[in-house]
Amino acid sequence: MKIKVLFAAWVCAGLMQAPAYAKGDAANGQALATQGDGSGAPCAACHGANGEGMAAGTFPRIAGLDADYALRQMVAFQQGKRVNPAMTMNIDNFNQQQLADLAAYFATLPVAAPAAATASQAQLELGKKLALQGDWDNYLPPCASCHGPNNQGVDGNFPGIAGQHASYLKQQLQAWQQGQRQSDPVQLMEAIAKRLSPEQIDAVAAYLASQPAAPQQ
Ligand code: HEC
Numbered sequence: 001m002k003i004k005v006l007f008a009a010w011v012c013a014g015l016m017q018a019p020a021y022a023k024g025d026a027a028n029g030q031a032l033a034t035q036g037d038g039s040g041a042p043c044a045a046c047h048g049a050n051g052e053g054m055a056a057g058t059f060p061r062i063a064g065l066d067a068d069y070a071l072r073q074m075v076a077f078q079q080g081k082r083v084n085p086a087m088t089m090n091i092d093n094f095n096q097q098q099l100a101d102l103a104a105y106f107a108t109l110p111v112a113a114p115a116a117a118t119a120s121q122a123q124l125e126l127g128k129k130l131a132l133q134g135d136w137d138n139y140l141p142p143c144a145s146c147h148g149p150n151n152q153g154v155d156g157n158f159p160g161i162a163g164q165h166a167s168y169l170k171q172q173l174q175a176w177q178q179g180q181r182q183s184d185p186v187q188l189m190e191a192i193a194k195r196l197s198p199e200q201i202d203a204v205a206a207y208l209a210s211q212p213a214a215p216q217q
């Protein structure tokens, strides 16, 4: 067990060489968020008035997301490493400083408590096991070995995935399985997603969605 945890830590350390991005100005980001990039909808049209996202539309919660991570993801959409025309179209005209400002703004927004879980108890148990203990027989380390204690995120490399919408979590894992998401510098998530069965994806997404995104203040 100890060796496996060390291995995961070593794999994770390899990511720390990701490039550093510009510092954002949250006040400017707030103005940009309400205006949009001039080509279409403001962020709130999809991500909600407070960045809370929308489960039904698989629009992720972006409130409270680490600013470096959010910026890197928006750049990935612009570079075609993540593909979603609706999202890309609405940030295409922003330069990197403006994206940094937007990321800084959404990082400051508080995260609402998670919605009550609708999954079965058995599903939530399976999800919890994957999230916190892994499935070593299938070479699956616990999600928390990279995503931090209770999967609340570590830094700009390992996003918080607790308290994110289950529909979005599921969609991203499927995107990696199908080779459609290339934003991960060393494709750690592609390897993880490809070892997950459809039942495991549903379970871990439901469990993570039911967990608080950040420590209670
Ligand atoms: C028309 C709908 C729409 C609009 C408007 C929109 N987004 Fe998005 N956004 C999405 C969708 C859908 C995704 C998930 C796409 C995917 O990966 O399939 C996304 C993903 C993201 C992500 C990645 C989140 C993560 O956890 O990886 C960030 C950050 C983001 N959007 C920020 C913004 C900001 C800032 C704005 C406003 C400038 C904005 N979005 C406007 C639909 C939208």
Ligand code: HEC
Residues within 6 Å of the ligand: 008, 011, 012, 015, 060, 130, 131, 141, 142, 143, 144, 145, 146, 147, 157, 158, 159, 161, 168, 169, 172, 173, 182, 183, 184, 185, 188, 189, 192, 204, 205
């Ligand atoms: C070996 C390290 C590692 C492990 C273990 C791991 N992840 Fe990840 N995960 C990452 C990295 C790195 C990213 C950021 C990818 C990127 O930059 O696009 C990520 C991103 C994600 C995202 C995208 C979040 C977003 O906001 O867009 C989801 C969903 C996710 N992981 C789910 C999981 C689940 C579920 C597990 C456990 C079954 C898991 N991860 C285990 C490293 C890991």
